[in-house]
Amino acid sequence: MATYLIRRLLIAIPTLFGITLLAFFALAIAPGDPLTASIDPDQLSRMTEEQRSAARQALGLDQPIPVRYAVWLGDILQGDLGFSIVNRRDVADDLSQRLGPTLLLMGTAALVGIPIGVGLGMLAATRQYGPADYIATGFSTAFIAIPGFVVGLVLIYLLGANLKLLPTSGMMTLGKGGDLVDLIRHMIMPVTLLGLAISAQVARYTRTALLEVMGSEYVVTARSKGLRPRRVLWRHGFRNALIPIITVVGLILPDLVAGAVITESLFGWPGMGQLAVQAAEGRDPALMMGVILVVATGVLIANILTDVAYAIADPRVRLGERA
Amino acid sequence: MRLRALAAGLATMLLAVSVAPVAAQGAPDTLTVTRVSDFPTCFHPICFQTGNQYMNFQLLYNSLIKVDTDESTFIPDLADSWEVSPDATIFTFMLNPDATWHDGTPVTADDVIYTAATAAQMAETYTTNGTYSIANWTAVLGADAVAGTTDIPEGLKKIDDHTVEFTLAAPNAVWLRNLPDPAYMIMPKHIFEGMDAAAIQASDFANGVGTIGSGPYKLVSFTPSVGIEYTANEAYHKGAANIPKLIFKLNVTAETAAAQMQSGELDMAIEMSPGDQEVLTGVEGIDVVNVPGLGVQFLQFAVDNPVVADKRIRQAIYHAFDRRLLLETAFGGAGALLWGPGAFDLEDPALDRYEYDPEKAMALIAEAVAEGTFDQTKPLRVIYYPEEPGWMEISAALQNDLSAVGLNVQLEPSDSAGWTAKLPDTTAYEISLQCCGSFYHPDRNSGMFNCETPIATMYANCEMDALFKAARETGDAAEQAAIYAQIALILNTDVPYNWLWFKANTNANTTALSDFAYYPNARESFAQIETWTLTR
Numbered sequence A: 001m002a003t004y005l006i007r008r009l010l011i012a013i014p015t016l017f018g019i020t021l022l023a024f025f026a027l028a029i030a031p032g033d034p035l036t037a038s039i040d041p042d043q044l045s046r047m048t049e050e051q052r053s054a055a056r057q058a059l060g061l062d063q064p065i066p067v068r069y070a071v072w073l074g075d076i077l078q079g080d081l082g083f084s085i086v087n088r089r090d091v092a093d094d095l096s097q098r099l100g101p102t103l104l105l106m107g108t109a110a111l112v113g114i115p116i117g118v119g120l121g122m123l124a125a126t127r128q129y130g131p132a133d134y135i136a137t138g139f140s141t142a143f144i145a146i147p148g149f150v151v152g153l154v155l156i157y158l159l160g161a162n163l164k165l166l167p168t169s170g171m172m173t174l175g176k177g178g179d180l181v182d183l184i185r186h187m188i189m190p191v192t193l194l195g196l197a198i199s200a201q202v203a204r205y206t207r208t209a210l211l212e213v214m215g216s217e218y219v220v221t222a223r224s225k226g227l228r229p230r231r232v233l234w235r236h237g238f239r240n241a242l243i244p245i246i247t248v249v250g251l252i253l254p255d256l257v258a259g260a261v262i263t264e265s266l267f268g269w270p271g272m273g274q275l276a277v278q279a280a281e282g283r284d285p286a287l288m289m290g291v292i293l294v295v296a297t298g299v300l301i302a303n304i305l306t307d308v309a310y311a312i313a314d315p316r317v318r319l320g321e322r323a
Numbered sequence B: 001m002r003l004r005a006l007a008a009g010l011a012t013m014l015l016a017v018s019v020a021p022v023a024a025q026g027a028p029d030t031l032t033v034t035r036v037s038d039f040p041t042c043f044h045p046i047c048f049q050t051g052n053q054y055m056n057f058q059l060l061y062n063s064l065i066k067v068d069t070d071e072s073t074f075i076p077d078l079a080d081s082w083e084v085s086p087d088a089t090i091f092t093f094m095l096n097p098d099a100t101w102h103d104g105t106p107v108t109a110d111d112v113i114y115t116a117a118t119a120a121q122m123a124e125t126y127t128t129n130g131t132y133s134i135a136n137w138t139a140v141l142g143a144d145a146v147a148g149t150t151d152i153p154e155g156l157k158k159i160d161d162h163t164v165e166f167t168l169a170a171p172n173a174v175w176l177r178n179l180p181d182p183a184y185m186i187m188p189k190h191i192f193e194g195m196d197a198a199a200i201q202a203s204d205f206a207n208g209v210g211t212i213g214s215g216p217y218k219l220v221s222f223t224p225s226v227g228i229e230y231t232a233n234e235a236y237h238k239g240a241a242n243i244p245k246l247i248f249k250l251n252v253t254a255e256t257a258a259a260q261m262q263s264g265e266l267d268m269a270i271e272m273s274p275g276d277q278e279v280l281t282g283v284e285g286i287d288v289v290n291v292p293g294l295g296v297q298f299l300q301f302a303v304d305n306p307v308v309a310d311k312r313i314r315q316a317i318y319h320a321f322d323r324r325l326l327l328e329t330a331f332g333g334a335g336a337l338l339w340g341p342g343a344f345d346l347e348d349p350a351l352d353r354y355e356y357d358p359e360k361a362m363a364l365i366a367e368a369v370a371e372g373t374f375d376q377t378k379p380l381r382v383i384y385y386p387e388e389p390g391w392m393e394i395s396a397a398l399q400n401d402l403s404a405v406g407l408n409v410q411l412e413p414s415d416s417a418g419w420t421a422k423l424p425d426t427t428a429y430e431i432s433l434q435c436c437g438s439f440y441h442p443d444r445n446s447g448m449f450n451c452e453t454p455i456a457t458m459y460a461n462c463e464m465d466a467l468f469k470a471a472r473e474t475g476d477a478a479e480q481a482a483i484y485a486q487i488a489l490i491l492n493t494d495v496p497y498n499w500l501w502f503k504a505n506t507n508a509n510t511t512a513l514s515d516f517a518y519y520p521n522a523r524e525s526f527a528q529i530e531t532w533t534l535t536r
Helices: A002-029 A034-038 A041-046 A049-058 A065-077 A091-126 A131-145 A148-162 A180-214 A217-224 A229-252 A261-266 A272-281 A285-313 B002-019 B051-060 B109-121 B123-128 B197-202 B257-263 B276-280 B311-320 B323-331 B358-370 B391-404 B416-422 B442-448 B462-473 B477-494
Strands: B030-035 B065-067 B074-076 B079-084 B090-095 B156-160 B163-167 B217-223 B227-232 B245-249 B268-272 B286-301 B335-337 B380-384 B409-413 B431-436 B497-510
Touching: A002 A065, A002 A285, A034 A049, A034 B416, A041 B416, A041 B442, A049 B123, A065 A285, A091 A131, A091 A180, A091 A229, A091 A261, A091 A272, A091 A285, A131 A180, A148 A180, A148 A261, A148 B257, A180 A229, A180 A261, A217 A229, A229 A285, A261 A272, A272 A285, B030 B051, B051 B217, B051 B227, B051 B245, B074 B079, B090 B109, B109 B123, B109 B156, B109 B163, B257 B268, B257 B276, B257 B497, B268 B276, B276 B286, B276 B497, B286 B335, B311 B358, B311 B391, B311 B477, B311 B497, B323 B335, B323 B391, B323 B497, B380 B391, B380 B416, B391 B409, B391 B431, B431 B497, B442 B462, B442 B477, B462 B477
Parallel strands: B030 B245, B030 B268, B380 B409, B380 B431
Antiparallel strands: B065 B074, B079 B090, B090 B163, B156 B163, B217 B227, B227 B245, B268 B497, B286 B431, B286 B497, B335 B497
């Protein structure tokens, strides 16, 4: 296991390099640049070509793309994530300020959504074609199909604007110092939105996986041996249905650092998703690369954790061994 | 059983936490405001680029003078009184002797001279940062000579500790009117003395840490993308603000501003989406108003592009586009129709009002086609970005109306950065949607034209540029009006732009707020904030 983990981590380095290279070039060739994104169009249109060139030079945008990438890479290797042109701050400061709120929001949503999703999926599978199955399946279909933006706006207008029960924006009430209750109240709606989306996906996979497993010969055998239904479900059914569930949870894990762009924008949550949008809209190379670096690292770690989880869940899986 | 108990406990806890109404957030001593826009981390004019900085600078700092809500009557700010020489060359300001910085240091003439001098010295940095214009500072006699140095322009003179004299390189009758702009707000010499441009931009002050001004509010804290907290400056020379605390919320989106007003999280929202007026009208505790603004919606032509080089085509488009109908139906009439540049007197009967007339449009097009100056098969590429309020509606209506007169319109939306990137390349488009500016004076249009190095539309008319200069240099109101009438006729005829309408701003506030007024230039609305009252 240890050897496997070390090898995976070492392989991650060139993978990260490739991801950053692709991302840097994609951003560089997109129409516009940090100059056009950061300067008011009125002001920009009044600048002469010489002034625009001078501005580009001041921002380091006059260099060829490969040179700019090499400079960025060199800075990264020295621990310098660079300076955000859009926000006029060190990228490290931006990332450190945004990562915490994203981990809090997404982590809470995952902790809420995954168990609910698994529970609903199990309920639906064990009560197949019954009222509980229809309700659970209907719920998961609805919250996969309905855009999160729509659900979010309904929550905002219902619970915030009309009933005035919950705050609609931000992490805490400005000017009040902020306490745990205030934070929780601000989290309820975005966590609900994200949790619903996560549980809907997980419920579908859980139901499908469990139905497939519960029809297996070994489960039938276990039942016919007289084992209690609960034991059959948990020890034989659920355990063997874990692999696809682990897969979908593994796909959710990177979002813990990537954030949820729409939810964060809707609820004014100062997280990584919003930062990524700012970076893209602002064509801010350093900021965008910082975000990508963090998210790509999260994806790679999530992949490793998922593989380890497979090995724990299924003794037949041997990490790192050749077939 | 255990699971059920856990679920019940969790539900009870959530219910308890959510029961307290949000309206309690509206603290009696705190005004929470927002303007739907961004805010880059910068508290110094050297990197002043956005409307939200405009508003926050008004809380922290002072200009020498301000304007009242009519956008023309001057009122004291840092200067109690002022004198202007008859030839509009020498401007003398007598500072309020009670004005102090938030750290208790007196504000003196040295601070004023320092601010104007360093702007002239660092003019290139201001330009490359794309900041709001500092033309007033660079218009001072000797300003050009000190660029890149640490010298003081010869036109800046300290008469005494509270009297400053500005001598301009050329007469400028509109110089005073530009001074309220936050680009000219006075900075503390004792903080910045000796710093170069890079040091200023990297300073804690510029980044919202320990930032001090002389204005009605002191900075308490700045959290990027979250908000800025202020407390009233008890020693403010114009009298301490009535409202003890103020919070400027950042990162409020157009989609959620109205909801935050309704939930009580916001007390005031400036420049909301026009559609929010319908949402908020009739909501208890909220007033929502459309205030005629100074920003203009217009079509910008790439005049050097052969497709629209013939002014008859630009005139045809003006006639073909039913902007009156669009303003009424899509924007609820929130605006004042234009047929010439903003702030000019457009009642001159010599001016063509470019009323909706498709027949006239087609006749003009036919003329141009017959003379071979217009190829009707070539597309008119219209660039814009859909997120700008109103541009989706304008672009769709434009395509519809121009197609009806036989013009081939191709809409090319992109995001803001992509759109801005295309603007300097006039081969890449024929028409760009444009907004807004702040046209409080006809001279505000002069910056859009430069016959020696054409910019924006690439329209070059040296006769017109000379007229703008002559208007600035005359202190005679009647003579100035006559000159502007000539300029209006030139632009109304040549139409390098199709000016659509003055935009109205949709603003909302809690009814607990009183003794305040919105400015037509909405960003200027905090100019007299010390007089506002909050009663709840």
